[in-house]
Amino acid sequence: MSGTDEVAPPWYRSTRYFMAFISSFGMANTFLQRGDLSMAIVCMVNHTAVDILKHGHSMIDNVSLFSNDTARYMYIGSNTSISNTPSGVTNNVTAGESPYHSCGTQTSEENTREKEGFTIPGIFAVWGKWAPPTERSRLICITYSGNISATALVFPLSAFLCKLKFAGGWPSLFYLYGVLGLCWTFIWLYCMYDEPAHHPRIHPKEKQYIEAALGRSTLKSVSVPTPWLKICTSLPFLGIVCAQVTYNWSIFLMMSNLPIYMKEVLQFDIKSNGAYSFIPYLAMFLVILLGSFCADALIEKQLLSVTYTRKLMTVIGHLVPGILLIILSYLDCTQSHAAVAILTLAIGLGGLAFCGILINFYDIAPIFATKIMTVSNAISMIPGILAPYVVAEITTDKTREQWQIVFFLTAGLLGLGTVVYLIFGQGHVQKWAVIRDTPEEEIALPS
Template sequence: MVTQIPGGVLAERFGGKNVFLYPMLIAALSTVLCPLAAKLHVVVFMAVRVVIGLCQGVVFPAMHSIWSQWAPPLERTKLTSITYSGAQIGNVITIPLAAFLCYYVSWEAVFYVFGLFGFVWCFFWFLIASNSPNECKRISRAEQSYINSCLVGQVKQRKTTVESNNELRKPWLKFLKSGPVWAIVITHTCTNFGTNLVLTSLPSFMSEVLHLDIKSNGLLSALPYVAFWAGINFAGFMADFLIRKKILSTTKTRKLHMLISQFGQAGALIGVGYCEPGQKILAVALLTLSQGLNGLQYGGYIVNHVDIAPRFAGTLFGISNTVATISGIVAPFIAASLTPNKTILQWRLVFIITGAILIFGSLFYALLGSGELQLWAEIPTEAGSEQTETQRGGRAEENLEGKSNRTSL
């Protein structure tokens, strides 16, 4: 949590590639060392896990910073959604694989195998990734020119590995006074509460309420992640389709995805709370549906940092995810405190509270959210240059509606 804002700032200053790479390399090494640390002392093990958490805190802010340099506005949601969906593929693989390794090999094997995966990823990231189109030698000049032209006025394309402090000075007060920024922070916090509660408490719920064994639990616990992955990718393609075809403005597209996602997820979770212990298939189906609908948020606020302030996207994501992480930490403890006897009635209350939080977050976002580039995030264009509607990410279309979504508090 504590490295997310610094991670975003560093990615905007030095580029996302290395800010992403080195912490992941340390995290992979720390994962391999976990079994040894556990044998030495529980405090040593906890310290190693803290190091892993600190390293992984920079990941999503750095990712947002990279996409602010690479993603044309009309492809922005699709590209970011594809990359974020990779996390769900990882969950789909690791949950049953971890159960398999624990059951047939040893618990230590889980850390060795996953640490090895981390080293392999770092190798390919080092070879393939670039901070921006201007630093990439594997794309054509035409593609580089296209991406740069689409982002005129939104980001200053990187030409060096380090940007000057003057170019990247952060308007912290503007962040604090911005309605769209607060909309992102609040809905991020609410959605993170729901996502973390469901996904961290899911194995316990399936074991204690549905009475599934470890192998079945591992397999069925992966199903919501599959649905989450599908929902994320669907949202990415659908959001860009709606914006590209001018069916909806960027602002309306983001709000629509959040309302459908969070109201739908809330309804499915509350439905789980009314399932009887013997209705295992129905409960798993509703949990899976809830996470499929949850994936639609990736057509909403997740990419919204890049919409409203591309050149500060890493920092803004670091801010919102720092606050949201607090709710994600609290959520499992709330679930545990409300379910001392592990009964379906106690879990019902947990799911109702979660549903209410999700609905509140989506309504807050619908009130203050925006898909427009904010005035304080603009980069003045050179004299005589003009921006097309595509280059400005659909702002011209939204301004024709006679509304200003550049809300300030």
């Protein structure tokens, strides 16, 4: 253990870990506020709207919202990619019945998304100057875990609140998540500072530990022009983008189509579908947290370099789920429980990719991490639009054999992303991310 480790205070008294938990709560609340509208609409509208939500048409008067499955899946995909949760599915479900309510609901959701679009980059911006290299995985993954926990909890929690009939049922969703959001905002404003040197309540030993671990240049508050040309031609950055695009394909595929697959192939009813759809995201939440501590331990104990640690986590988080999806494609409704177990392993182990590619931005460019992460995230939203459309075109007859093609395609893309990242991925600060007025050895991180 190094000298800087000896002066670091325990994690439970650490300002940086408190910030990680607050950030995680902020991420969770952001995604809860996005998802609550979906459940609120189901609670507030009549059965015709619920039928449209579930089937794309009314079971009573055969009123159709979508002309075919392709249109319905494409609509789901475009909204899923924008919101990064299944909440977008329900936009305009009441369009045929109440233009007033539809317009108001759509405007409300659009306003929510616009405001929350600033929240996520703001949360992750702090880690470039707060996360020591040997703790990056756990601090950033703790933050990411709020997203996954909210994805798993938003629908069962919202359904429970609707059934309570407190404050009219569905309005309680907005009251609860709104109050939580306000509380988080005040805590965030009080506790968050750009860097350790500006924080008035941080322990002096912790500040010294972070500054020693990151180096003065990383913490230096200077205005540095962003070298976009060098970033866009950087092979390590492009390797991350490629891996994230293929990874997001699998994630968005599961988010937008997991209930459909369970209904069409495994033949689960709606109640079972909801319960089994919750389990894989719970597994991912646990894997992200455990994997982040393992990744940091490998780096801290110098068992693997940063580069090989990121690649190891990415390989496991990409290839193993790809193999499991191929196995899953051979199972049918007579093996439904085995299929759920394999699906849970595939989605759960996919969480290890968070400890690889999604942390790697801070390894290669701490001072530009938020900017390059935002660019990569924007590009990797494209699969969220395309995945449901491709699924709709392939699974026209809703058979296991057609879903098998979907899973083989996904496994192939995950393999492609893994190969590209293995070739181009790096774990050290790139030359274009170095502040030249400081000796390079002060900012170089373990590679």
